[in-house]
Amino acid sequence: MSILIVSKNCNFAVEALAGLASKEDFTAVALKKASPSSAIMLPYKDVMLLHVKGRRHVQTRLVEPSVTSVNRGDSYVLVAPGQVYHWVGKYSNVIERSRGAEVALHIQQKKDLGCSGASSVITLGEEKTAGFNSSHSANFWRLLGGDESSKAVEAGHPDEDELYESCLIDTNMVFEVVNDELVPVEEYWGTIPKIKMLDPSKILVFDYGSELYVWSGKTAPLDQRRVAKRLAQELWEDGYDYSDCDVCPLSVTELLGANRTGSAVSKQSSTRPPWALLAKVTQHMETILFREKFLDWPDFTRVIRIKGCDDEDKQTDASMDLKPCDAKLMLEPNLTEPDMELEGNHLGRGTKYFDEEVSILLVPSVFTTHRHYEITTQSVTMWHILEFEYTQLPQISLGQFHSGDSYVVRWRYVVTVTGRELNGQPSRHSAVGRDRCAYFCWQGSDASLNEQGAAALLTVELDEELGPQVRVVQGAEHPVFLHLFQGSMVIHSGKREGSDPYQRKGWRLYICQGNEKEEAALVQVQCSGRSLRSRSSLVLVNSSRGTVFVWHGAKTCAHTKKIAMSSAEQLKKRPIEMEFPSEVDIVITELNEGSESKDFFKALGGNNRHLYVSLRHERGSYTHTPRMFHLGSLSGTFLATEVLCPHRTTEIPVPYPFLQADLYSASQPALFLLDNHHELWLWQGWWPVHNEESDGDNKNLRGSRAVLWQAERRAAMQTALDYWGLKHGNSRPRAYLVWAGLEPLAFTNLFPIWSDRDDIAELNISDGKKPGELLSVEAELARLTRSTYPAAQLLQRPLPDGVDPTRLEFYLDPNHFQHQD
Known part of the structure; x- marks a missing residue:
């Protein structure tokens, strides 16, 4: 009765008032338990250890939450109730560290994987840094079944x-x-x-x-x-x-x-x-x-992500439209042969040179006379340069270099010149020139600046004849220099007096370079399957056993195989640096890709063909010479400058004409277009970090530099598509973009030697690039040339790639504006 009276004086129904007035005893209610089959389908566990490992396609996998699962070469994320740990191994690479940090931060911020109470990510490492808390470290190991004295297992080989x-x-x-x-x-x-x-x-x-x-x-x-x-x-x-x-x-x-x-x-x-x-x-x-x-x-x-920027209010007229390069001109073959000119004489490749001289007479006729230069080597002397002294090497060590040292080479030679008679026939007379002398200062890629400077000064001191002095950088040797050693040149890793960083259990691996037997050189590389190249030949040496394997890739040209065998035969001269015992016979064995012996792969650390791009099963032709162009608008016009191999030849293919240094030594950010015949690669550099960028964040770059870079990228992509269209017709472009430091294996294997650059990778990762990312030039160009964006996207920072920050209104669709009557 009381409820009916109340209902007359309020807006609630009688049933609602009755429900509010009722009393229930919930202690008598039996809750139904969830069935095990449904509980097991949750996408997380109470304790989860995520293993972050890799370089190009980083893998994040669930592993056993145990102390033995953690090693010093990788990154780990441990998720527990209310806690997220990021453990960084001492020898983990920058890509693993970066990815592990991003995964851990996402879990903490988004409360992913059932982790809802973590206030922050606890980052741990082997080195005690600022803010290190031993209790965090002890708790990390306890969650993995260990104690505060637990340690990670040692890291594996870099190839791992x-x-x-x-x-x-x-x-x-x-x-x-x-x-x-x-x-x-x-x-x-x-x-x-x-x-x-x-x-x-x-x-x-x-x-x-x-x-x-x-x-x-x-x-x-x-x-x-x-x-x-x-x-x-x-x-x-x-x-x-x-x-x-x-x-x-x-x-x-x-x-x-x-x-x-x-x-x-x-x-x-x-x-x-x-x-x-x-x-x-x-x-x-x-x-x-x-x-x-x-x-x-x-x-x-x-x-x-929104970042602050001090120069946000600066205005600059950065609108620009660069025209792509003329692909037709780029496709024209470059038929110039290497030539070195010393003291007014052309030396060609170091043995002979034909000089054509056009003469115009008073009569209306033009004829050409030919001069033939013959270059004869008299002697070659070589000194090993230290910071404060130099040592002359014995004749048996001529051509034996080390990448961590500098050397001076004296070349004494004579030039003989013959011409033609007035009737055009070859002359029977020749003019033998005076004795000449030249000094080459060879600098290894790993030599210190002090040693390089000392080598330059000592070259002047050694030059008693006052002859020309030529600086030679490892990897860019001119054929004239290579000819001095008649195919016996070997470049070892490290220093002459130091240890060998590339040696593996007594085995040393060398890649064969050069296009003629007299110009051949063996360059030591890491003794690993990652150093194999299917278009080259490599020489594997065990000095103590006297064993020499000559390995030929599946697509190695016939002339490269002959040159590699000739270089291996040169080792039978037993240079001191190869350390062959006198009582051991040197046995040379040829191997082909796909039919290697067990001893060969055991020396390389296992049969790991995943470490390089094998062309064994490729049916296409591989008799081409790759071409590479440096693209840029330094002069105000977007131009393509071809990068030429120093020991190039037009008669036979050169499988690996370029070095990694050609890309990384250029002024950055740089653009290079690499034509590998079967596909095109557009390599993009990085934003260098300067002192004036105190925040250290590359994303904060604004103004004309950033807009010019995007304009150059667009022009480079259009150039690549035009180049492909003229060369391959209407076939779908196989043109890809790669970023410095994050190159995929298919790109790095186009170079004879490649070293990962974690410092550059870190810069591009911080700028939003992904490791091993393979982007289509077509798709990326369409994204960069997009004409309209939603207003919300234009208000975000950083702006989308290709957007001119001084002309944001041009990217708005007319429908985005409000119409007023």
Whole structure:
């Protein structure tokens, strides 16, 4: 009765008032527990250890949360209730560190992987830095089953990162749920997944060994989702079998670093370990661990990041439109041969030279006389230069250089000149010139500036004849210089008195360079499978055994094979630097790519063809000489300057005519277009960090420099497409963009020797670039030449690439403006 009275004086219904007045005893209510099958499908565990490893396609994988899983060569993210740790190994590369930091920060900020209470990311390393807290370190190891005295295992060989990538990617498995079955998606089996495969109407199952995901598109049928869940559970309970793979993703940590003892590691089991993850994810709700497996997952955090800038209010007239280079002129072959001119005489390649001189007489006729120069070497002397002294080397050591030293070479020679008679016939008379002398100052790529300066000064001191002095940089030797050693030149790594940094258990590897036997040179490279090149020949030496392997790549030209064998024969002269024992016979064995012996791969650390791009199965022709152009607008006009190989020849192909230094020694940011016949590569440099940029953030660059750089990029991309169209017709352009420090393996293998530059990689990663990213020139040019943007995107900083900050109003669509009557 009281409720009816109250209801007359208020706006609530009688039923509502009765509900408010009722009393319930919730202690008598029995809550229904979640079934184990549903709980196990959560996309996270209480404690998760994420292993971040790789260089070009960094892999972030769930591994066993154990002390033995952590090694000093990688980066790790540990996720626990209310805690996120980022552990950085002392020998991890900059790409692993950067990616690990980004993953950890995302988990903490977005409360991903079930981590909701972490106030910040705790970064740990082996070196105690500012803000180091020993309690954090102790807790990190305790979560992994250790104690505060626990330590990471030793790091592995530098090759391990790329081997890990390729071997782990081969184990990827993707299924599609069709009716009541799991059907393998062959296109993405053993490859890196791409975002285009995520069809909203489909259900896919991704099996990464330690992680198994059921991904459901937003429009996938509900009954199919139930079927997918059941099928995934059955696949999970069947265990795993990776017997046909190089590694097992669930036990791969047992093969990394000091854990690799040589004992066999199990690749199959009837059950998966309890720390592994069986998860269900829905479209647009994917976890960071799932997204990290994809090659091209969009990273919107790089777009919306806002940075302050002191010169934001500065206005500059930066609008510019550079015209692309004339591709027709670029395609014209360059037929110039190398020539060195000393004291007014042309020396050609060091043996002979034909000089054409055009004479115009009073009569209306023009004829050409030919002068033939013959160059004869009288003697060659070589000195090893130290900072305060020099030592003359014995004759047996002529041509034996070290990359960490500098040398002075004296060349005494005579030039004989013959011409033609008045009737045009070759002259029977010749003029023998005076004795001549030239000094070459050779500087190794690893020599210190002090030693290089000392070599230049001592060259002047040694030059008693007052002859010309020529500076020679390692890798850019002129054929005249190479000819002095008649095919016996060898460049060893390190210093003459020091240790050999490239040697592996008594084995040394050399790549053969040069286009003639007399110009051949063996250059020591890292004794690893990463140094192999399918278009070259390499020489593998074990001095103590007297063993010499000459390895020929699958696409090595016949003349390169002959030159490599000739260089190997030169080693039988037993130069002191090769350290062959006198009592050991030197045995030379030829090997071809694909039929190597076990001893050969054992010397290189294993049969690891993943470390280089093998052309064994390629059917195309590889008798071309790559060409490279330096693109820029320094003179105000966008021009292409061809980079020429110092020992080039027009008669035979030169497989590796360029060096990494050609790219990295240029003024930055730089653009280079590399034509490898089968594809085009547009290499893009980096923004150098100057002292005046106190914030150290490359993204803060504004003004005409940044706009000019984007204009040059657009012109370079259009040049690349024009170049491809003229050379290959209407075929789809195979033109790709790469960034300095983040080059893919397919690009680095176009150079005879390549060293990773982590310092440059760090700059481009901080600028939003991704390691190993392979962008289409066509797609990127379309993005840079986009004409309109939403207003919200133009208000963000940094601006999209290609947008002129002084003309933002031109990028707005007319529909974006409000019309007033």
